[in-house]
Amino acid sequence: MDLKGQLLEWIERDRDELIDFVCRFVRAKSPNPPGDTTEAVKVVTDFLGAKGVPFRLVDPQPTMANIVGTFEGGAPGRHLVLNGHIDVFPVDETEEWTHGPWSGAVADGKIWGRGIADMKCGTSASIFTYCYLHRLREHLKGKLTLTAVSDEETFGPWGARYLMEHHRDEVLGDCCLNGEPSGPVTLRFGEKGPLWIKFTVRTPGAHGSYTHLSPSATKIAAKLIHDLEAVTEIPTPGTPDIERALTEGEAAIERALGKGASKTLQRVTLNIGRINGGLKVNMIPGLCEFEADFRLPVGYAKEHILPKIREIAARYPEVTMEEINYSEAKACDPFGEMAQIIQQNVEALRGFKPTPIISMGGSDARLWRQRGVPAYIYGPYPYGMGQKDEYVDVEDFLHVVRTHVLSAFDYLSRG
Known part of the structure; x- marks a missing residue:
């Protein structure tokens, strides 16, 4: 079996574990404002610790810690950065949800709860990508970095902006992959x-x-x-x-x-x-x-x-x-290497090529683009984003995981 086949086999074998993780991640409340992500950060750090991968906390605000991890491949090469955020929109407690906003329920083939689309699905994909590729690190060229930040929803200063200002050499890289909601039929290469x-x-x-x-x-x-x-x-x-x-x-x-x-x-x-x-x-x-x-x-x-x-x-x-x-509107090459890698993997997995488009909403990916680093977004549909009854289809969640894992592998295999 080739290495990409091995990755897909691992994901399928771990299906229940991946779904369980993202449900627990959703249940760990992290609305911003007020911005306390302590409970959700612990869900992630416990998972990373159990997997034995390197990481550390960068916490200029103790209740809004950022998780940063890096490992080297078996040969020199390029630096890929995975980026996602832990904080989510707040909830209007007067709204009646089909399943509670912090339930992390799995029902009707969907995962429900505040932040599952924006963006605990995509952040989970980054976390799993980091863990799976760590197992195959001797086959990779270059370096992989995980940045799971806690201050994105308000364009706040304590998340990715802080990392860029104080840990730039560690987190800038040569390309950034992000799992913000995009819909599987599109990938985002810029934003307003x-x-x-x-x-x-x-x-x-x-x-x-x-x-x-x-x-x-x-x-x-x-x-x-x-x-x-x-x-x-x-x-x-x-x-x-x-x-x-x-x-x-x-x-x-x-x-x-x-x-x-x-x-x-x-x-x-x-x-x-x-x-x-x-x-x-x-x-x-x-x-x-x-x-x-x-x-x-x-x-x-x-x-x-x-x-x-x-x-x-x-x-x-x-x-x-x-x-x-x-924040200045920026875009990278809509037909760049990572865009083509994502398209090829999605076509192999689902039979269609996602279309490169611009995002209307903002994301931390802009911080990489503003510094001349190509940054691409591929994530789930934004069903219920910022509204009641936010959800992601279970199969879309697993598809986003597969796409991120395979695309990161391809990028770091080419050196």
């Missing part, structure tokens, strides 16, 4: 860039019947929000390779991300994620704050839209604005 801006509206305020004494901060905010939609009409540039990939992948994009997604990927979008204003129904609000989430397509930087945003905000002297987050 978030620009988050907080707008504050201040007026004197007054009694609700004395509208002649003060403008309403909430009314001004409503008008400003309406006007900001003009930013989404700014024409955006493209690059030939990305335009080709998105054009060829339109059907897969629509299937994975919903109807209309192919056009959304290529334009600026605006979401008002939070708004707060007013104290009482019969008082004219003197303060209103809202946070705007602009998403920029690849090839577009914040400098392309900030002048328009400032020009719109300047129409309202009561308004101030503050940038609270920005």
Whole structure:
């Protein structure tokens, strides 16, 4: 039996163990905010310890530890980094789930619970890949590193960003493989860039019947929000390779991300994620704050839209604005080596080639791309991501594991 066949045999033999692990991983609550991943980190470290693989904790915040492990192959070669996150979206406890959000239940051929899609399925694939390839390390060329981080959901500073800033030589590598939800029919080679801006509206305020004494901060905010939609009409540039990939992948994009997604990927979008204003129904609000989430397509930087945003905000002297987050949109080669390796393995496993596309949401993969390292995402469908009844099909979970294990092996076998 060849080594890839051996890997597939091990995965099939360990099927129940893999499913049991990911279910326990889901049951270990790790919502961010508040960001305490201690219980989930222990599930992972206990597993790695039992497998006898090297790892250590990097914990600038003790309740949000990052797990980093590295081993060398039997010959010199390239450095592949596996990346996934441990923290998950919080849960609205008033929502009724078919199976509890922290149940990790297996029912109807699915694994249920908060974070199974985003992204404990994909992080588990990274963990299993690291463990399986450690057994065959003498047959590999180069080095394999695992990074399972605890601060991704809020673009926080204590996860992959911290590793890049303080342990760059250990975690940068030559290529990154990530298991964020993508849908098995697509693989992600880039993502849009978030620009988050907080707008504050201040007026004197007054009694609700004395509208002649003060403008309403909430009314001004409503008008400003309406006007900001003009930013989404700014024409955006493209690059030939990305335009080709998105054009060829339109059907897969629509299937994975919903109807209309192919056009959304290529334009600026605006979401008002939070708004707060007013104290009482019969008082004219003197303060209103809202946070705007602009998403920029690849090839577009914040400098392309900030002048328009400032020009719109300047129409309202009561308004101030503050940038609270920005990450440049980046992509790597949609037809690069790892993309082709993933496609070949998926075709052998499932009979189709996943289509290279851009992600609309953010991920830690951007941190590698921003530093010139190709980073690819291949994971499950995002069923229920950020909603109730999040789940992943059991067979899709195992398929993602197989794809990551085989693709990492192929990359490190070529040297």
